[in-house]
Amino acid sequence: MKDLNQEIALITGGASGIGLSIGKRLAEAGMKVALADIEVPVLEEATAELKELGLEVMAVHCDVSDMNSVEEMKNQVEETFGTPKIICLNAGIGFGAPISEATISDWEWVIGVNLWGVINGMHTFLPALREMNEGHILITASIAGHISVPNLGPYSATKFAAVSIAETLRQELLSENSEVGVSCLCPGFVSTNIWTSERNRPETLLNKSSDDFSEEELLQREAFMEWMSSNAKDPSEVAELVYQAITDNRFWIFTDDQHLNGMKSRHSSIVNGDELPWPAPPLIDL
Numbered sequence: 001m002k003d004l005n006q007e008i009a010l011i012t013g014g015a016s017g018i019g020l021s022i023g024k025r026l027a028e029a030g031m032k033v034a035l036a037d038i039e040v041p042v043l044e045e046a047t048a049e050l051k052e053l054g055l056e057v058m059a060v061h062c063d064v065s066d067m068n069s070v071e072e073m074k075n076q077v078e079e080t081f082g083t084p085k086i087i088c089l090n091a092g093i094g095f096g097a098p099i100s101e102a103t104i105s106d107w108e109w110v111i112g113v114n115l116w117g118v119i120n121g122m123h124t125f126l127p128a129l130r131e132m133n134e135g136h137i138l139i140t141a142s143i144a145g146h147i148s149v150p151n152l153g154p155y156s157a158t159k160f161a162a163v164s165i166a167e168t169l170r171q172e173l174l175s176e177n178s179e180v181g182v183s184c185l186c187p188g189f190v191s192t193n194i195w196t197s198e199r200n201r202p203e204t205l206l207n208k209s210s211d212d213f214s215e216e217e218l219l220q221r222e223a224f225m226e227w228m229s230s231n232a233k234d235p236s237e238v239a240e241l242v243y244q245a246i247t248d249n250r251f252w253i254f255t256d257d258q259h260l261n262g263m264k265s266r267h268s269s270i271v272n273g274d275e276l277p278w279p280a281p282p283l284i285d286l
């Protein structure tokens with residue numbers, strides 16, 4: 001979609017990190033931007049800050065894992081701004097644990113937000129875009145939607161699914177000659193609040209042992225956070241890539257090439273029928 005001025009955008013997970021930066025970038029391009037999120041105080045603060053910059057934004061509470069909440073959010077956006085043409089299905093939570101230790105609550109939480117969030121959003125907003133034959137859907141997947149590594153099984157499962165949904169949707173829209181664009185955002189490491197995702201875990205899906213880290217795990221986490229502070233991308237850089245991809249109607253958005261070798265060795269093991277690359281290529285060298 002070339003001209004975004006005065007058009008309406010909806011961004012889930014818009015209170016923080018990548019979603020907030022995308023919201024700011026699109027509002028700077030002259031769009032009216034609805035930021036939807038489950039974390040209300042943070043959402044309201046973020047929205048107030050953007051308004052102070054003279055940007056046209058609104059805050060709307062939404063739990064993307066709940067279809068009723070997504071429909072209610074759509075009604076509020078339509079009443080205030082009108083029908084959105086850019087839909088960014090971005091809300092997500094990070095979760096790490098070996099598959100053997102993940103509880104059913106862990107799976108339900110991560111699948112609820114990262115996968116049902118995408119499905120609910122698409123089901124709610126796609127019909128109007130197809131009807132208008134205009135607009136763009138961005139699905140935030142991850143590099144973890146292309147490579148499988150130990151301790152990220154449930155998260156990766158949702159992101160592989162998100163990549164597949166985005167690819168399929170793109171092909172289906174092309175096959176009906178639709179002007180509706182699709183992009184699949186696959187970030188590497190970005191400096192956001194994803195590492196404290198537990199803050200948004202519903203009471204009903206709590207895993208009481210998820211904060212019990214061994215000393216070794218705590219040290220690993222510390223080293224990881226240190227690596228992140230100097231190596232992770234700033235979300236504003238990701239937002240710029242997203243803006244360019246939407247205006248150029250480009251499908252893939254990768255934020256760096258750090259994981260290309262991991263993707264290549266996975267693909268060649270599939271094509272050649274070889275054993276999985278082992279040990280799995282580390283996501284980062286700590």
Ligand SMILES: NC(=O)c1ccc[n+]([C@@H]2O[C@H](COP(=O)([O-])OP(=O)(O)OC[C@H]3O[C@@H](n4cnc5c(N)ncnc54)[C@H](O)[C@@H]3O)[C@@H](O)[C@H]2O)c1
Nearest residue numbers: 013016017018038039063064091092142189190192193194
């Ligand atoms: N940060 C990274 O390194 C990275 C890498 C790859 C992919 N991603 C993906 O980017 C997306 C954005 O994450 P981020 O890194 O900006 O993290 P973040 O925690 O800063 O932002 C995520 C936002 O989603 C919201 N959210 C959580 N549960 C929700 C729910 N049920 N309903 C509505 N909103 C909810 C949070 O409140 C938060 O504002 C996620 O889909 C994540 O998986 C992030």
